Amino acid sequence: MSSQDIPEENLPAEQSAGHDKHAHGAVSVADEENPFADPGLPPHEHRIQDVDERAAKRSERVVALLFTVSMLATIAFIVAYVVIPNDKSIFVFPIGHISAMNFALGLTLGTALFCIGAGAVHWARTLMSDVEVADDRHPIEASPELRAKVHADFREGAEESAIGRRKLIRNTMFGALALVPLSGVMLLGGLGPAPGTKLRHTMWAKGKRLVNMNTNQPLRPEDVAVGSLTFAMPDGLAEHDENFQDEIAKAALMIVRLQPGNIKDKRELDWSHEGIVAFSKICTHVGCPISLYEQQTHHVLCPCHQSTFDLSDGARVIFGPAGHALPQLRIGVDDEGYLQALGDFEEPVGPAFWERG
């Protein structure tokens, strides 16, 4: 195997006449000493459009066709916008029933835009010069003279300002500039109230009836069947209330009926009524409402991050990222036989926080 013979064609590429750019720094002489040397830019390879005018014409027609299709698509867009009723739905395989308007507008707009792009790119690739040329790079860093000049200028300016000499001015200025942003920070104080004990309390209080979220009726013990999951809110809260969202975010309750014999946790049993237990619906992880109940095992699962709690054992965490058990609400029955709370939750509901303790 002989070593490389470097053909003449590998010498620097043909350059368009009068063009002053060429491959700087490239070792442009075939080098027997160094076969790894840079042979310089390879010669330009002609495309068919460069040598065959008919091929170039074909490309021109393709580009013009693409631009024409774009024009037609825009007209189709306008027609679709005017003609198609907003609520019309059509069946498109395999997507299914979709809005005719959205489908027509999107496809016509997409076609109009895409064809402009395709035309431009095809034009660039087939008809514009594809001769590669080299451009010089210059170091980003300034020359030592320039660097020295700038440093000297800066020193001169700084000296003229006397900032180094008049320390009193400098220090008070820094002081003023450091303090003035505090006003902005203070103004941010209006963004919200201090937390106080807001996160510790919910609407639940002694004597508040448990109202079924679905029927808006107060619950009786006999409404809660074994194996069902019931969601409840405190009596006196209505959807139209100004602060409904804030209150339900803390007070949402889930109720299940267990066989009293199945309740493993003593406090849970004490706080239940005939096996009916009420727990906060708000996950102690990051606050999603828990809504999946497995009636055989009495496990509830938060669908957001899969924290799993055992409702028959004080709602302790048995899997997932939650850090502590769901708070339980102490319940009983009032004189008229409705389920009622016997107080607020004893600990904050929802995600843990620094002051929770």
Place this chain on the structure above:
Amino acid sequence: MSTAPNQEPRSRGKAPAGERIADWADGRLGIYSLAKANMRKIFPDHWSFMLGEVCLYSFIIIILTGVYLTLFFHPSMNEVEYHGSYIPLQGQLMSEAFNSTLHISFDVRGGLLVRQIHHWAALIFLAGMFVHMMRVFFTGAFRKPREINWLFGFLLFVLGMFTGFTGYSLPDDLLSGTGVRFTEGAILSIPIVGTYISMFLFGGEFPGHDFVARFYSIHILLLPGIMLGLVVGHLILVFYHKHTQFAGPGKTNKNVVGMPLLPVYMAKAGGFFFLVFGAIAAIAAIAQINPIWAMGPYRPDQVSTGAQPDWYMGFAEGLVRYMPGWEINFWGHTLVLGVFIPLVLFGLVLAAIAVYPFIESWVTGDKSEHHILDRPRNAPTRTAFGVAWVTVYMIGLVGGGNDLIATHFHLSINAVTWFVRIFFFAGPVIAFIATKRICLGLQRRDRDKVLHGRETGIIKRLPHGEFIEVHEPLSQEQLHTLTAHHQYEPAAIGPVVDENGVERKVKASEKLRAKLSNAYYGEDNQIPKPTVDEYKEITSGHGHH
């Protein structure tokens, strides 16, 4: 094309209108000196260089469609009863934000299309930035002088995530509201100040009446304003530094080889904007995204299964899902490690990739400019680190979708979660080792190709019966391309004794640097590229394979 200064007084009527306008503008803005430097600026060609363009164009599309959406959207949490044209939700209580989003989707002609283009473009913007960032990382394009532009790009990615998050939270639907609740829970976990930040962000307790309006101003003004500035800076720096290029014949560290901006890249890049916009419009026509009417308005006591954030938040979601629920109670306080650690990790994982260029330049001690891109194989340790990082990110994504993976593949959710918990640690290590081995293998193959030529697949039988495969020697272009990369020597700790024979103290940082340098460039951590002497020695032995 005439560039010769025209000494005669110009007769205004004769020059073409375009030229006269350009002259007018030049007299006021000096555009000709700008054009001289940039109009025929050379850009190198490589398919991976268009990834950044995808980001730029989707960003422009997002701004265009976003401005349109603000004309109809009401950033208010006032509760109203729905009376629009979507029958299933009529009579429902919902915020004005949700109501106006339904109005855009069902009553504004073309409103749904613009909404879907906006959302799809956002997903593509983030995906584009991720892939573009990986391209820059794996080719070493972040090296001097481009470290600042790497940081600009990184900031764009992070700000893009938060702009996306505040954007998809605006409709106040059940899915996005769940995400906001999750954010509130994560903020509450911050020690000491968490509850205050939460109260200040939401104007009181969650959800309050303020967050949509606040997110709106963050989403349409604050973050995009910063991003627009960063995008402009990013582009100016790309022009100023001139684009990087891969090694090849005629391509050096001191030149840039390619085609001129006018006309080739005007047409290609300009055309590419329309291609991206057209493709996104077509996607928005056929692929539904964020159907908020199917989810309904947000209620803090309701949720749907399979709740997922947009993909770019999935990694953070994953961290929160597979972290064990550690909580420490002491002196009346709670340290919510189960949520706070993921929050910190989220920042740390992102920061790791952001600071990487500075770590590498500290290890190499290289102060020179780099305009020739590395092939990933020629920087095995960097490439391995990058793949390990991507692995952590992807494990996060898998963790964030653990419920969907469990239901779609009929797996136990607990098993999926445990898999992710283990592979959060094991995955990057395996990925690092495997990637490094692959890189070294590829380097060996390049070395063999240079020294022994290309395998032709032609089997020749020699007179004495031996079969050999004919190897074809590479051309000088190929030889140059495969040997053009620079290889560092591992940094050694300098002499421990100074010129006076006094022992000097070797700083810990110096030792660490030497260790890292050895891990990067030491024996067995990179394959030495063939030297000219090796090449000559082998090629002079005629005929011997």
